[in-house]
Amino acid sequence: MSERSDFIEACWGRPVSRTPVWIMRQAGRYLPQYREVRAGVSFLDLCRNPELAAKVTLQPVDILGVDAAILFSDILMPVESMGVGLDFSPGPVLEKPVATAADIATLRVPCVEEELSFVFDAVRILRAELNGRVPLIGFCGAPFTLACYMVEGQGSKDFSRVKQMMFSAPDLFASLMEKITETNRRYLNAQIDAGVQAVQIFDTWGGLLAPADYETFIQPFTAKLIAGLNRAKVPVILFVKGGGTMLDLVKQAGADVVGLDWHIPLDRARDVLGTKVAVQGNLDPSVLFGPTTVIEKAVRRILGENDGRPGHIFNLGHGILPETPVDHVRFLVDRVHALT
Amino acid sequence: MSERSDFIEACWGRPVSRTPVWIMRQAGRYLPQYREVRAGVSFLDLCRNPELAAKVTLQPVDILGVDAAILFSDILMPVESMGVGLDFSPGPVLEKPVATAADIATLRVPCVEEELSFVFDAVRILRAELNGRVPLIGFCGAPFTLACYMVEGQGSKDFSRVKQMMFSAPDLFASLMEKITETNRRYLNAQIDAGVQAVQIFDTWGGLLAPADYETFIQPFTAKLIAGLNRAKVPVILFVKGGGTMLDLVKQAGADVVGLDWHIPLDRARDVLGTKVAVQGNLDPSVLFGPTTVIEKAVRRILGENDGRPGHIFNLGHGILPETPVDHVRFLVDRVHALT
Secondary structure, eight states: OOSOOHHHHHHTTOOOSSOOBOOTTOSSTTSHHHHHHHTTSOHHHHHHOHHHHHHHHHHHHHHHOOSOEEOOOOTTHHHIIIIIOOEESSSEEOSSOOOSHHHHHHOOOOOHHHHTHHHHHHHHHHHHHHTTSSOEEEEEEOHHHHHHHHHHSBOOSSOHHHHHHHHHOHHHHHHHHHHHHHHHHHHHHHHHHHTOSEEEEEETTGGGSOHHHIIIIIHHHHHHHHHTSOOSSSOEEEEETTOGGGHHHHHHTOOSEEEOOTTSOHHHHHHHHOSSSEEEEEEOGGGGGSOHHHHHHHHHHHHHHHTTOSOEEEEESSOOOTTOOHHHHHHHHHHHHHTO | OOSOOHHHHHHTTOOOSSOOBOOTTOSSTTSHHHHHHHTTSOHHHHHHOHHHHHHHHHHHHHHHOOSOEEOOOOTTHHHIIIIIOOEESSSEEOSSOOOSHHHHHHOOOOOHHHHTHHHHHHHHHHHHHHTTSSOEEEEEEOHHHHHHHHHHSBOOSSOHHHHHHHHHOHHHHHHHHHHHHHHHHHHHHHHHHHTOSEEEEEETTGGGSOHHHIIIIIHHHHHHHHHTSOOSSSOEEEEETTOGGGHHHHHHTOOSEEEOOTTSOHHHHHHHHOSSSEEEEEEOGGGGGSOHHHHHHHHHHHHHHHTTOSOEEEEESSOOOTTOOHHHHHHHHHHHHHTO
16 A cells, blocks of 8 residues: 555554445446446456456446445355356356265365466456555455355355255364365465455355354354464454344454444444454445435434444445445445545 | 133243243144145135134144144235235235335225134134134234335345335335234234234344334334234234344334344343343244254253243244254254253
C-alpha cells in the first residue's frame, strides 16, 4: 500500500479517519457494467480469465467508491481442482458429488499454484492496477460450506445429506473436511503470496448447525485453516452466516475480524466478541430496496450500535441482491463515509 | 381432557410427570401410513376432507406415542379464503399474489366459520376420537409469514419482494398485515371454539428480518393477533424460526410458550426469556438421520440445558424431514420420556 488504509486499520482494530465500507458480492449482477462483461462470457470463463476477472473486480471501486476491492472469483474454484467437476446453471452443480470413503479417497489436494494460476495472475494484475488506491481482499469458502456443496452436489434447502454424513459417519466427514481444509490453506496462502492484503473466509452454511455441533464438527477445521495461514501482515475475516447465536465459538476460530449478518444487533455482537476482535457488517441487503430515507435510518442505527468503537468495517450482512438499484448502493457508501 | 396432560401443564409452566414431546410436521411424508393416504388424494383435498385430515392427525399419536396431536392442515388455508387462489406443486403457489393497494383492497376478511368449516369439523371429529388421550393443537401462520407468501406468490430464497414493500411502502404493507391479522385472529378463535386445546403460531420467515425491523414492522401484528385470542384456557405457542437473536422481542409478543429452533442453546434462550414463559424445542431435525447414539446424546444435551426447569416441551427446532427413519423418531420420543 502506498498509503495508510482505513480498511486495513479497522481490521486490526486501530483508529480510522472514517468507517471503511465495502459490499459483499460488490462485483456482480446489479451493476450494468458487470452485466455487459458477462453478456460475452460464462461465469466460469470469467473467473478463469485474469484480465476480465480483474476488470470486474475494479468496477465497484470506480463506481461506488468502496474502501476495498475483493477478487472476483468463486469459492468452488479450488474444489473443482480437487476433482469433483463444476458447472453453473445458474447455481453451482458438481458433476461428481462425494458420498463414500472411496469418493473421498480419490479427492486430490491440488497444486493450487499451477492449477489455479489464473487466480494469482488476477491478483498481480489487480495490485498493479489498484496501485495502492484501496486494498485487495482474497477469499475462500470455509471447509463446512465447501463440504456442503461437495456432498449435496448443489445448493439445498437444509443440506440434510451432508449433515447425515456428519452425524452418522463422523470419521468419514472429518477426512473430507481435512482435505478441504488443507486445499484452502494452500489456496489462501498462495493468494497472500500473490499480493492480497486481507482474506475473508465465507462460511455461508455454518449457521445451519446447532452451536454444540458447530463446535464439535466444524469449528476445529476453520480454526486449523486460520492457524495455517501466513497472516502476520494480512488480517483474516471470518463470516459465518447465521452465526449470531454462537459468536463465542466463531470468535474462538481465531480470525481478526468477525463478519456479522443482520440478525444480531451490532452492539450485542460486540458485547459477546469483546474488544480484541473487529467486526464487519451488518445491513440487511434488502434495505437497499427501500427509499434513501430508510437506508439512511438503517445506517445511522448500525453506526449508533457501534458507538464509535474502533474496529468496525461497514458491509451488508450477506451478498448484495441482483435487483438492487446502483444509486442506492452509492448513497449507502456516501452516507457511511459522511456520518463517520 | 379427561385427565391432566403433561403437554398442557408444561405450556403453563407447571410441574409434569415427564417432559412432554411432540414433533413439528409429525403427520407427514416420513410416515408410510401418511403416504398411503396421500397416494389417493391431493394435499389440498386432504386438508379439506375432515375425516381424512383427522385420520392422518391421529397417525403419529398411535405410531410414536407423542404427547399432543396437531391438526393436519396448512397455514395458507385462511389466506386462500381471502381471495388469492392456492395450489401446491409441490410447494405452495398463489394464483393472485398481491402487489398494489388495489390488490390489497380487494382482499376479503373471510367468514372463516363458513368457508373453512372443514377445519372445525376435523377438530370436532378429533376431540371425539382422541377422547382425552392427548390434547389437540390448532395453529395458524403468523401475519408476516403469510404476507411473505401473499406478496411473493410462492416460497423464495430471500423474500426480497415482500421486504421491498415493507421498506418502501410501509402503510401499504401495514394494511395487508392488518387484514391477515384479523383473518387469523378469527380463524384461531374458531379453532378454539371448535375444541383445540392449545394453539401454535408459525412465523417461519420472521427470522429473515433484522431485530429492529422485526420490532417495527412485524411484532406489533403478532402481538395484536395473540391479544385478540380467547385464550383463558388455551395456551398460545409462538414459533419464530431464526428468532434466537431477538427472543426478547419474540417474548414481548405475549405468547405463553416460545418455540425455539436449534440455533440457540436452550439454556441461553431461557436466560433471555425468564421464568414466566415456557419453551418448546429444540433438536436439529437432521440429528434424526444419525444413529441412535447421536440422537441419545443430543436429547441428553437439550434436557441438560433445560436442567429440570418447569415449562419445557420437547420438540424439533423445525419440521421433521421427509426422509427421516420412523424408528429414530420413536426412539427420540421414548428417550425423552425415559430420561425425565
